[in-house]
Amino acid sequence: NAGVTQTPKFQxxxxxxxxTLQCAQDMNHEYMSWYRQDPGMGLRLIHYSVGAGITDQGxxxxxxxxxxxxxxxxxLRLLSAAPSQTSVYFCASSSTQFNEKLFFxxxxxxxxx
Amino acid sequence: xxxVTQSQPEMSVQEAETVTLSCTYDTSESDYYLFWxxxxxxxxxxxVIRQEAYKQQNATENxxxxxxxxxxxxxxxxxxxxxxxxxxxxxxxxxxxxxSGSRLTFGEGTQLTVNP
Numbered sequence: 768n769a770g771v772t773q774t775p776k777f778q779x780x781x782x783x784x785x786x787t788l789q790c791a792q793d794m795n796h797e798y799m800s801w802y803r804q805d806p807g808m809g810l811r812l813i814h815y816s817v818g819a820g821i822t823d824q825g826x827x828x829x830x831x832x833x834x835x836x837x838x839x840x841x842x843l844r845l846l847s848a849a850p851s852q853t854s855v856y857f858c859a860s861s862s863t864q865f866n867e868k869l870f871f872x873x874x875x876x877x878x879x880x
Numbered sequence: 881x882x883x884v885t886q887s888q889p890e891m892s893v894q895e896a897e898t899v900t901l902s903c904t905y906d907t908s909e910s911d912y913y914l915f916w917x918x919x920x921x922x923x924x925x926x927x928v929i930r931q932e933a934y935k936q937q938n939a940t941e942n943x944x945x946x947x948x949x950x951x952x953x954x955x956x957x958x959x960x961x962x963x964x965x966x967x968x969x970x971x972x973x974x975x976x977x978x979x980s981g982s983r984l985t986f987g988e989g990t991q992l993t994v995n996p
Binding site for chain 1: 913915923973982986987989
């Protein structure tokens with residue numbers, strides 16, 4: 768059972784480039800979410816999804832897009848990367864939005880130069 | 881909106897001794913969850929312990945226990961018999977039961993060092 772899988776683990780981008788951070792879970796979880804972790808600020812919610820076809824914004828959504836076409840996958844898109852998006856990104860899932868137990872991926876370290 | 885504050889950026893403890901990490905939060909809600917997560921250098925987020933606000937009894941998980949003071953909005957983590965493997969960043973987190981999205985609000989984190 769792989770749990771929550773994030774790819775890539777590390778990525779370096781130049782300002783203005785676009786990329787997609789991948790997140791997949793094999794637990795048939797309805798709820799998936801993206802957080803970013805910055806030094807001294809803990810983790811902050813970017814976007815979340817309570818099921819296929821349903822997404823909503825979190826605390827810091829600007830500069831990021833998401834979609835949820837399948838239950839398993841929840842990609843995070845950066846359309847035009849900025850240095851302020853340098854961070855560690857975590858994907859997390861739970862069986863439903865009402866289940867308090869979140870399963871986290873291992874994170875993606877993103878640097879934007 | 882809820883806020884979570886961890887006022888100790890760094891803490892250290894001798895192996896086998898006890899350490900307490902502090903966390904305070906601000907909310908107008910009456911029902912919620914509180915969590916402590918551990919993040920070792922591997923970056924993995926590991927759930928250490930959770931507390932349901934409606935339960936007065938403090939949660940315990942082996943060497944980890946909490947002191948939950950609902951009126952004071954305080955949620956400290958006590959680690960007994962500290963081990964080298966306890967060295968990590970620890971995050972306190974709040975989860976509302978009154979808003980959708982299962983979102984967690986995290987504190988800033990406390991870096992714990994365990995000295996042999």
